Amino acid sequence: MMGGLWMAGMAGAQAMQTTAQVQRDAAARSVAYEARSEANELRHQVERLSLLNQALWELIRERLNVTDTDLEKRAMEIDMRDGIQDNKISARPVRCPTCHRISNSKHFRCLYCGQLFEKPVFG
Ligand SMILES: [Zn+2]
Numbered sequence: 001m002m003g004g005l006w007m008a009g010m011a012g013a014q015a016m017q018t019t020a021q022v023q024r025d026a027a028a029r030s031v032a033y034e035a036r037s038e039a040n041e042l043r044h045q046v047e048r049l050s051l052l053n054q055a056l057w058e059l060i061r062e063r064l065n066v067t068d069t070d071l072e073k074r075a076m077e078i079d080m081r082d083g084i085q086d087n088k089i090s091a092r093p094v095r096c097p098t099c100h101r102i103s104n105s106k107h108f109r110c111l112y113c114g115q116l117f118e119k120p121v122f123g
Pocket residue numbers: 096097098099100101110111112113114115
């Protein structure tokens with residue numbers, strides 16, 4: 001009996017739900033589904049890139065006689081090219097002091113005239 005009353009109550013509540021609410025719920029579920037799919041795809045790509053990166057590093061370390069310390073040092077240097085130590089390459093526009101065109105902070109020289117950027121350019 002209690003179950004029947006609960007069911008009747010639920011049916012009433014559902015009847016009161018407007019078509020607009022149903023559409024908003026469906027749209028929200030669709031957005032959530034797409035976000036989950038994209039996150040799964042990105043996770044898969046990161047795992048694949050990590051694997052390939054590890055393979056590349058092991059090959060390079062063996063064949064070029066460089067160390068993990070060399071790798072860490074270079075990673076730190078590249079990280080600091082944008083003036084911020086955040087363990088990632090942050091690409092941002094940088095105006096070349098020589099030709100005044102805009103390059104990308106990921107590069108250590110101007111893409112147009114080859115001017116080497118000094119650290120203050122990024123800082
Ligand atoms: Zn330039």
